[in-house]
Amino acid sequence: MKTITKTSLAALAGASIALAAGAATAQTAGIATAQADAAIFSAKAFDAANQQISTTYKTQLDQAAAAQTALNTQLRTLLDTNKDGQVSQAEAAAAEAQNSAIGNQVRAAQQKAQPNIESLQGPAIKAQAYALEQITAKYDPALRAVVAAKKITVVLAPNAIQYAPPATDVTRDIIAELDRSTPTVSITPPANWQPQQQTVELLQQYRQLVYANAARRQQAGAPAPAAGTPAPAAGAAPRATPQGR
Template sequence: MKTFAKIIALAALAGISQAAMAAPAAKPAAAAPAASASAGVNGVAVANLDAVVANSLAFKKAQADREVTYKAQLDAAKSKEAALNAQIKPIVDKFQKDRAAPGANVNALAAAAQQQVQQIQEQGKAEIEKIVEPVRLSDAYVLEQIMDKRAAAVQSAMSKAGVTLLLNPEAILAATNAYNLNQQILTELNTSLPSVQIVPPAGWQPREAREAAAQQQQAPANESR
């Protein structure tokens, strides 16, 4: 799920807040001007494909729609997070007070406070993850639909720009915007997939989970041979 994680990071998804995903973290696709008809030299260009996905119409629309469709879950998770913070605050306040007392064993007080806080956080994290599980599945469902169209968008943009070799920006020390194919790919992707479904079918699992389940089913058959 490396690609999934990178796209989510580019979209600035932080904890339970889907609103943070709208932050313009993926600047390359949005800021890069259109490359010339023949990109770069000898058909070479660069593109940040994860940034393209994060800036696509389908991805951004899904973020906005998710705020409405999953509002109950998101609100419940935020409320739970606030309740956890309310539980933790008295522990922190008590530690601050106790450490100021003459002869206080600060290390022991800190260890005790940390243990209490950690227990609350671990329990709360599990509860929040359960609350937002439908949202996580929606994230994965949206990305899978977009990723299924991305390869075709890349090929179409490369063909139109006369590009025969497309490189990842991470592998490039320096390049001008003339080599950047982000906008062309983004245009192709937006044309072919302006929107996606955000609610997965009942029982749907991400491709990685489906593949893992398939491998587990095949393992007993292979062992019996």
């Protein structure tokens, strides 16, 4: 889909979990802006797909989470060489040194545990990628529908311009059109289906966003989301806020 462009991951990671109510519907002199990734991540169909994945693959995801927790505990024990219950920067740096015995043990533990974790997460991640790819395919028609309805001449990505008034952003209108045209998607890919490279990159961006949101919640002392979609995409999909709002 040629209309997808990458926006600032830092800006997305700083977005709030839910879209604020209300939306500006104007555009300026036939020129509008839109965040393709924010629109796709915020589609109701993706949220619903993530919730369905959380239920369908709950057993495997719970097992993967338990295995990851066990691995993390093992790694902390290895890295905490002075046994004070903390892993200092010095201890972490020492493990990264060339020919470090601790570092070799850490890598061995990861190499032993990671294949099982990835195997348990694999079906859920593939289902998530399939849902995301279906929604991505609907972005261009949704964009064109908004362009036609609002008589827009040019649509730019926010990171392609230095300034635009908030009324220029039509991301919310595209989300509304996606929700209208594609309320749900399947989470069951056909046999031998493999995601496109663009889907892989977009899913990685989404998972990084979820990580950033979870880190902010933890720093703020907020409760962690319930276990759900494949780690790090745990819980329901975040509703990414378009820039400039």
